[in-house]
Amino acid sequence: MWTKLMLSAAAVLAAALFAFLGDRMIQAYGAARYQAGLADGRVQQLPAILTANAAAAQAGLDARDRLIAAEHNHATQAVRLAALIQQSEDEGRAYEASDAGRADCLDAERVRAIEVTRAALFPVAAAQTSTSGQSGPLPADATRQASGWNPG
Template sequence: MGGKILAALVGLLSLACAAFIMVKIVTLYGAARYAAGRAEAEAAQLPRIVAAHDAAARAGLTARDRIIAADASRMAEMARILPHILTAYDKVNAYASTVAGGAPCLAAERVRGIESDRAALFPDLSETDIGDPRSMPPGAAADTAGP
């Protein structure tokens, strides 16, 4: 009777081992099928991913080129107006050191100098954009000194 029980236990143990091995095989097969399906899906998405990266790189290069062009334009404009600005500062300092520079009203030659400096700095402005260049009639100007 002991042999029959031992034989039944060995059979039951071999059946349990077979079931465990079958579960492992099915699990490994499922994991392999999942990995293969995922790899196929990623491979199918690859052309769109590469196209998106290419579009992003092109947009970045276009933005870089626009920044470079804007910076070059700004530098050209600064190179154009910097001598005028420095000359205007020199004129202001030289005029301020004269007797006429201490007067509350600018002399006519200084006003003409300011207008010529403005025309040199802003050549696109016409006379109508900056107002009437003629002098104002006496008494028309308000007191700008304040109360």
């Protein structure tokens, strides 16, 4: 009887051990399958991620190139305007030193020089109100029409 009891206990312990080990093996297999599935999903997403990263890098390079071009255009315009301003100041100083510069009214040559300088500084406004080279009186509100500023 004692032997039957011991054999029965051994059989129950063996069954419990097999059940425990089976459960552990099933859990390990499931975890391994889960990790393999995650790895497969990441591998499948990798080309899209690389494409998105390349697009973002290209967008950054394009933005940098646009900034460089804008800075170059700004520098070019600044140099052009500085030269025009310097030329205008030199002309103004020379005109002030002359007899015509000390007169109450500007002579025709100085008015034409001012128009040429204004056309060089503001090419869009000059194209809209282009009357240079024509003689005759100016309209009463000519300055306001050209620049929006009324000097009087």
